[in-house]
Amino acid sequence: MAGINLNNFFIDEHDPMLNVKVRCKHGDLLPLETSWSTRNPGRQFWSCPYYGTKSSKFFRWRDDAIDKRSRFILP
Numbered sequence: 001m002a003g004i005n006l007n008n009f010f011i012d013e014h015d016p017m018l019n020v021k022v023r024c025k026h027g028d029l030l031p032l033e034t035s036w037s038t039r040n041p042g043r044q045f046w047s048c049p050y051y052g053t054k055s056s057k058f059f060r061w062r063d064d065a066i067d068k069r070s071r072f073i074l075p
């Protein structure tokens with residue numbers, strides 16, 4: 001696989017989630033994170049940095065399984 005750009009190889013150009021910008025009520029731009037819990041391994045989500053406090057309850061799953069590139073890179 002020498003000479004192959006893995007970023008281009010595993011990114012689905014038609015993935016509608018590729019350019020999604022999610023903000024919480026505090027105005028923070030939230031990164032797409034990956035859960036490594038036993039219950040939801042590899043599942044992606046957005047969460048407010050203040051999640052779990054009285055000021056924020058924002059948490060959303062991406063609802064797709066982990067992407068092809070991450071499945072290849074992470075193990």
